Amino acid sequence: MHSKIVKRKELLALLDMDEEFLALLEREEIISVCSEEGYSDEDADAARLAKLLMRDLDVNLPGVEVILHMRRNMIEMQHRFREVLEELSRRM
Numbered sequence: 001m002h003s004k005i006v007k008r009k010e011l012l013a014l015l016d017m018d019e020e021f022l023a024l025l026e027r028e029e030i031i032s033v034c035s036e037e038g039y040s041d042e043d044a045d046a047a048r049l050a051k052l053l054m055r056d057l058d059v060n061l062p063g064v065e066v067i068l069h070m071r072r073n074m075i076e077m078q079h080r081f082r083e084v085l086e087e088l089s090r091r092m
Contacts, residue, residue: 006044007037030047
C-alpha cells in the first residue's frame with residue numbers, strides 16, 4: 001500500500017494551519033516529513049487530528065500524543081484482524 005505525498009504548502013492550506021503549529025508537530029515527532037516532497041497521507045491525517053484535538057477540543061500535547069499512538073495501534077490491530085479473517089476464509 002503506497003502512501004500519497006502531500007506538499008507542505010498544500011497541507012497548510014488544506015488544514016488552515018500556520019507554519020508554527022506544523023513545526024511544533026514535527027518537533028514533537030507527531031508527524032514527520034517523509035521526503036523533500038512533503039508528508040505522507042498518514043502524517044497529513046495525524047496533523048488534521050492533532051489540530052482538531054488541540055485547537056477545537058483543548059487537548060494538551062501529551063494527550064494528543066497518547067491519542068494518536070492509541071489510534072495507530074487500533075488501526076494496526078484492525079489490519080491484522082482483517083488478515084487473519086482473510087487467511088481463515090482462504091482455508092475454508
